[in-house]
Amino acid sequence: MRTTSTSPITPELKRHLIHDIVPFWLNMRDNEYGGFYGYMGADHVADKMANKGCVLNSRVLWFFANVYQLCMDGLLSESKLQDEGYSSLDVLDSARYAFRYLRDNFYDQENGGVYWSVTYDGKPADTTKHTYNIAFTIYALVSYYKVSSDEEAIKIARKMKNTIELKCKDETGYLEQFTVDFQPIVNEKTSENGVTAFRSTNTLINIMQAYSSLYREGIDLPFKEKVVGIYDTFEYKLYNADKARQEVFFDKNFNSVIDLTSFGHDIEVSWLIERMCKTLHDDNLAKRMSFYSDALANQVYNSAFDGRSVALECENGVMNEQRYWWVQTEAMLGFLNAYLKHPECEYYYDAVHSIWNFVKQYMIHGTHPAEWYFDVAQDGSPNLSEPLVCDWKGPFHVGRMCIEFIRIQETLAEDI
Numbered sequence: 001m002r003t004t005s006t007s008p009i010t011p012e013l014k015r016h017l018i019h020d021i022v023p024f025w026l027n028m029r030d031n032e033y034g035g036f037y038g039y040m041g042a043d044h045v046a047d048k049m050a051n052k053g054c055v056l057n058s059r060v061l062w063f064f065a066n067v068y069q070l071c072m073d074g075l076l077s078e079s080k081l082q083d084e085g086y087s088s089l090d091v092l093d094s095a096r097y098a099f100r101y102l103r104d105n106f107y108d109q110e111n112g113g114v115y116w117s118v119t120y121d122g123k124p125a126d127t128t129k130h131t132y133n134i135a136f137t138i139y140a141l142v143s144y145y146k147v148s149s150d151e152e153a154i155k156i157a158r159k160m161k162n163t164i165e166l167k168c169k170d171e172t173g174y175l176e177q178f179t180v181d182f183q184p185i186v187n188e189k190t191s192e193n194g195v196t197a198f199r200s201t202n203t204l205i206n207i208m209q210a211y212s213s214l215y216r217e218g219i220d221l222p223f224k225e226k227v228v229g230i231y232d233t234f235e236y237k238l239y240n241a242d243k244a245r246q247e248v249f250f251d252k253n254f255n256s257v258i259d260l261t262s263f264g265h266d267i268e269v270s271w272l273i274e275r276m277c278k279t280l281h282d283d284n285l286a287k288r289m290s291f292y293s294d295a296l297a298n299q300v301y302n303s304a305f306d307g308r309s310v311a312l313e314c315e316n317g318v319m320n321e322q323r324y325w326w327v328q329t330e331a332m333l334g335f336l337n338a339y340l341k342h343p344e345c346e347y348y349y350d351a352v353h354s355i356w357n358f359v360k361q362y363m364i365h366g367t368h369p370a371e372w373y374f375d376v377a378q379d380g381s382p383n384l385s386e387p388l389v390c391d392w393k394g395p396f397h398v399g400r401m402c403i404e405f406i407r408i409q410e411t412l413a414e415d416i
Helices: 010-026 054-072 078-083 088-106 131-148 151-167 201-216 221-238 263-280 283-304 325-341 346-363 396-412
Strands: 124-126 260-262 313-315 318-320
Touching (some): 010 346, 054 131, 078 088, 088 151, 131 151, 260 263, 263 313, 325 346, 325 396
Antiparallel strands (some): 313 318
């Protein structure tokens, strides 16, 4: 492994997780009405009357479950947590709290799936059903089951998987948005950039995560063929080999409906698809996905990385230079994955450290405990009109990045 004068960043990420991210989200717990507050502005003031989104609640559940898993595995020091005023049991309790709120308030026992949002006091608000939302809920429930052995969590996860397979697909692929009783409607939730997507890469990423996690934990072993089919869709329907990118938004027949490169999704899939692929123990599939992964990481590095951070996207040849929080986390993981595969490509290693230095200087909100700004300009100026917490902005991306670095360093026993 390469040695540099730059200090290894994993200890910094571990401290950031323990000192900032975990206590920030512990403080977002709504002990009066249940769940977790649904909104906090850049002024660091929570709106306690805001609706609570299921995407956010599921991400909170995933986060606390996976942090507790680190504690169970001996990768987080109990004394370090206690120095910050909480314990591993507080983390587990918050995961349990998020699960029970999901079960009691978001889960639709009559129709299946989960509501998009509820009111601050737990009543259905937006009863839209969305495959993205259901899939991420499965992903979170599997993580919670691992640390709790709560059979109810996995029972709900299985039901939601069946809901996706029975109600959220057609003869060509997975559908997106539905009424409360699963009548297909226009997909507004995961459509952006002025187009309406019949299908989206983002939703398929979540289905891949959900189904791979079910298979990895031995919960749905006969489901391997279905999981492999999702990888085939990424390679043969989403991937544009001429531009070394994934297309983002599609019509019914997987024709792209916009000239858009989403650098965040490309770099995320570059590492995630290999990580998920390993769960299947399929050498031929792993080899195919490795080539795909390399192409995506190389494209993002050459097109979107300016030496300090990664741009959001490029539409019709025009770059959006905003630096979104989640894009930076996925870029750190994607470039690290590329470097570990190709240690001769030292520029990937340098990119990981450069992005983290940019994040430390510009993207972490200057409070304690701290979260990241939603986005900043290329020069680091924060966008104060966007929230620190909302339906889409939870602890998942930052938390997963910290957790992955901690686990990778433990595996490699190397300085990263």
